[in-house]
Amino acid sequence: MSENDGVKNMATGEETASLESGNSGPDKQPHSADPSAKQDSESEPIAPTRKRPEIKPPSEPVTSEVLPDEGLKSVGKDPVSKEVPQTGWGYWGNWGKSLLSSASATVATVGQGISNVIEKAESSLGIPSPTEISSEAQNTEETNVKAGSIYKEDGNTSPMGAALGVFSTISMAVQSTGKSVISGGLDALEFIGKKTMDVIAEGDPGFKKTKGLMNRNSTLSQVLREAKDKEELRTANKVSMDTDKKAHYGLLFDEFQGLSHLEALEMLSRESEIKAKSLTNSLSGEELENLKHELEQLKEAFSLAEFSDEEEDEKKEDEDFTTEITELFSQLHVSTRPDKLTKARNTVHEWIRMSSSKPLTKEEEEEGKQVELENPEQEDKKTIEDIHAFAIQSLAELTAYSIEMFHKTAALILHGQKQEMTALKRSKTLSQMTVLLCKELSSMSKEFATCLTTVGVKEKADVLNPLITGVFLEASNSASYVQDAFQLFLPVLEISLIQSQIESSQSP
Amino acid sequence: MEAIWLYQFRLIVIGDSTVGKSCLIRRFTEGRFAQVSDPTVGVDFFSRLVEIEPGKRIKLQIWDTAGQERFRSITRAYYRNSVGGLLLFDITNRRSFQNVHEWLEETKVHVQPYQIVFVLVGHKCDLDTQRQVTRHEAEKVAAGYGMKYIETSARDAINVEKAFTDLTREIYELVKKGEITIQEGWEGVKSGFVPNVVHSSEEVVKSDRRCLC
Numbered sequence: 001m002s003e004n005d006g007v008k009n010m011a012t013g014e015e016t017a018s019l020e021s022g023n024s025g026p027d028k029q030p031h032s033a034d035p036s037a038k039q040d041s042e043s044e045p046i047a048p049t050r051k052r053p054e055i056k057p058p059s060e061p062v063t064s065e066v067l068p069d070e071g072l073k074s075v076g077k078d079p080v081s082k083e084v085p086q087t088g089w090g091y092w093g094n095w096g097k098s099l100l101s102s103a104s105a106t107v108a109t110v111g112q113g114i115s116n117v118i119e120k121a122e123s124s125l126g127i128p129s130p131t132e133i134s135s136e137a138q139n140t141e142e143t144n145v146k147a148g149s150i151y152k153e154d155g156n157t158s159p160m161g162a163a164l165g166v167f168s169t170i171s172m173a174v175q176s177t178g179k180s181v182i183s184g185g186l187d188a189l190e191f192i193g194k195k196t197m198d199v200i201a202e203g204d205p206g207f208k209k210t211k212g213l214m215n216r217n218s219t220l221s222q223v224l225r226e227a228k229d230k231e232e233l234r235t236a237n238k239v240s241m242d243t244d245k246k247a248h249y250g251l252l253f254d255e256f257q258g259l260s261h262l263e264a265l266e267m268l269s270r271e272s273e274i275k276a277k278s279l280t281n282s283l284s285g286e287e288l289e290n291l292k293h294e295l296e297q298l299k300e301a302f303s304l305a306e307f308s309d310e311e312e313d314e315k316k317e318d319e320d321f322t323t324e325i326t327e328l329f330s331q332l333h334v335s336t337r338p339d340k341l342t343k344a345r346n347t348v349h350e351w352i353r354m355s356s357s358k359p360l361t362k363e364e365e366e367e368g369k370q371v372e373l374e375n376p377e378q379e380d381k382k383t384i385e386d387i388h389a390f391a392i393q394s395l396a397e398l399t400a401y402s403i404e405m406f407h408k409t410a411a412l413i414l415h416g417q418k419q420e421m422t423a424l425k426r427s428k429t430l431s432q433m434t435v436l437l438c439k440e441l442s443s444m445s446k447e448f449a450t451c452l453t454t455v456g457v458k459e460k461a462d463v464l465n466p467l468i469t470g471v472f473l474e475a476s477n478s479a480s481y482v483q484d485a486f487q488l489f490l491p492v493l494e495i496s497l498i499q500s501q502i503e504s505s506q507s508p
Numbered sequence: 509m510e511a512i513w514l515y516q517f518r519l520i521v522i523g524d525s526t527v528g529k530s531c532l533i534r535r536f537t538e539g540r541f542a543q544v545s546d547p548t549v550g551v552d553f554f555s556r557l558v559e560i561e562p563g564k565r566i567k568l569q570i571w572d573t574a575g576q577e578r579f580r581s582i583t584r585a586y587y588r589n590s591v592g593g594l595l596l597f598d599i600t601n602r603r604s605f606q607n608v609h610e611w612l613e614e615t616k617v618h619v620q621p622y623q624i625v626f627v628l629v630g631h632k633c634d635l636d637t638q639r640q641v642t643r644h645e646a647e648k649v650a651a652g653y654g655m656k657y658i659e660t661s662a663r664d665a666i667n668v669e670k671a672f673t674d675l676t677r678e679i680y681e682l683v684k685k686g687e688i689t690i691q692e693g694w695e696g697v698k699s700g701f702v703p704n705v706v707h708s709s710e711e712v713v714k715s716d717r718r719c720l721c
Contacts, residue, residue: 260553260569267585336549411550415578
């Protein structure tokens with residue numbers, strides 16, 4: 001049994017349904033009404049999914065079990081040849097080709113959970129776990145020092161060093177988040193908000209590696225699943241799960257089927273990778289050279305400067321997301337639409353608009369009272385905890401739908417009608433789309449933060465700040481997931497490129 | 509303790525394209541009927557809890573597969589990790605009924621070494637006037653394969669609950685008898701995690717232990 005899919009939270013499902021968001025997540029459970037699930041969350045309003053990868057305490061009995069099994073499933077044909085670069089495939093190619101199998105093979109042969117390995121690396125480096133970092137956000141200096149040491153590790157290129165490098169990268173990511181957390185309060189708000197993208201992109205020196213993270217270690221979905229399972233286990237043990245769970249990103253992400261779509265996308269990516277490999281092996285001479293050149297270009301589109309023009313783009317932030325994403329989608333020439341995503345996104349924005357102005361003016365207070373009389377349950381319940389919970393839910397929802405959209409697009413690229421568009425063009429469009437989605441997540445988190453500060457103006461900083469930080473943290477995680485998912489497109493588009501080249505060479 | 513479930517079952521829904529797989533699932537999981545729906549791309553995912561006995565819940569993860577041939581290579585990958593399946597045909601479309609054999613053959617090949625408990629579903633039974641497959645012959649085919657047969661309508665919400673819960677019960681019984689067991693590397697059935705306070709029945713304790721070992 002690979003997972004302790006513990007208590008699946010109906011509480012969350014209920015919450016989703018009761019949030020009058022009007023969206024129709026697939027996870028509604030109409031037959032499971034339970035009024036008791038609607039209590040306000042008091043204890044631990046923040047339950048951020050920690051930065052990938054999930055690191056578990058060594059005492060956790062689950063860990064060692066989860067991964068070997070996951071690994072077995074995906075053990076490739078070439079179990080040991082991992083770190084050896086394969087010629088002609090360039091940076092990403094190497095990763096794409098060998099890492100996945102290497103990761104799973106390692107897990108399978110060593111028979112040890114990835115998190116355990118990470119755990120070891122972490123402890124040998126003396127790095128605190130991400131959870132520690134985010135919870136003990138105060139000890140700035142200590143962590144900074146550690147970050148320095150991690151950073152040095154990062155430069156190492158030996159196989160072992162490479163492995164460590166990944167861990168360090170993770171820690172760096174965590175570190176940057178940690179740092180942001182530390183800055184505290186509105187500074188943090190400002191800092192993280194503006195810099196969410198930077199932190200993920202340029203700001204994170206290990207960015208490129210972070211992107212390949214899932215390939216190297218384990219798949220992203222595994223990592224997320226681990227996080228989710230652990231959370232389920234934790235809440236199950238705590239019994240008080242009704243309140244606790246509803247703002248847990250990982251659980252919500254799964255409720256919106258994000259995990260399933262991610263797994264499905266990974267599956268497509270993996271299959272494509274194997275297929276691309278065998279197809280390239282069947283080529284030789286000039287054909288192969290041409291192909292290599294084109295594949296190189298394709299890779300560029302996946303590794304370059306997606307965020308370079310961020311500054312300029314800042315100006316036209318107002319531009320309608322729906323229009324933009326729809327436009328990008330039509331450029332892809334696949335027969336699917338981003339409706340689900342745009343709908344959910346617009347609902348979120350509507351919600352923010354409604355709730356952010358609320359408790360400020362007298363009129364509205366009056367109005368609020370009236371509404372309260374009419375409908376005591378529905379209105380006036382936008383406490384900062386509510387906003388936080390809704391923010392986390394929205395981030396999970398949008399991320400899940402983005403990944404669903406990616407999954408569908410990949411399926412259509414692989415199994416759609418004739419190729420109407422070159423792989424290279426598609427990769428560029430997808431890259432733009434990734435940027436757009438990340439920006440949207442970032443700007444949404446900013447709006448939620450503004451909303452929280454407005455509504456929670458009377459709250460103490462130590463109540464408000466963790467909530468705000470939590471939102472930014474999950475927004476930044478969300479953006480990483482979207483980017484990781486985007487990386488999964490590379491093998492898919494490679495296949496599409498190789499196939500179209502084979503076709504054209506066969507029909508001169 | 510509403511959120512607690514004993515087991516999680518993965519169910520797959522298959523059948524020709526346009527027989528109404530997605531509509532049936534959405535009726536079941538979302539409680540409504542979608543008038544227009546695009547053809548499913550690859551696979552879609554849904555989930556719902558079902559209470560099979562008071563206090564005993566099963567979480568269903570439902571895989572909605574594309575009926576279109578071109579996605580077959582994707583959907584095939586999902587047979588293996590399913591414990592149960594609904595095989596749909598459209599009672600107003602004889603062709604979709606004739607293809608039932610092919611679907612079963614295909615699953616047989618791809619589900620190895622595991623097994624799927626199937627139920628045969630004659631869908632769109634609200635369109636009785638356009639019926640091209642009689643209940644009798646459908647029942648005969650189903651019996652030939654050792655399946656149950658049920659007629660459903662997503663539009664009129666006929667037997668939708670029953671189709672899913674009957675299948676869930678059938679699987680549950682097999683799990684209880686030990687004929688289906690939770691296996692490493694197989695995701696068809698998974699045990700839920702039950703907090704300490706609810707350790708009342710033996711079964712619960714058992715499933716709990718499985719989890720931790």
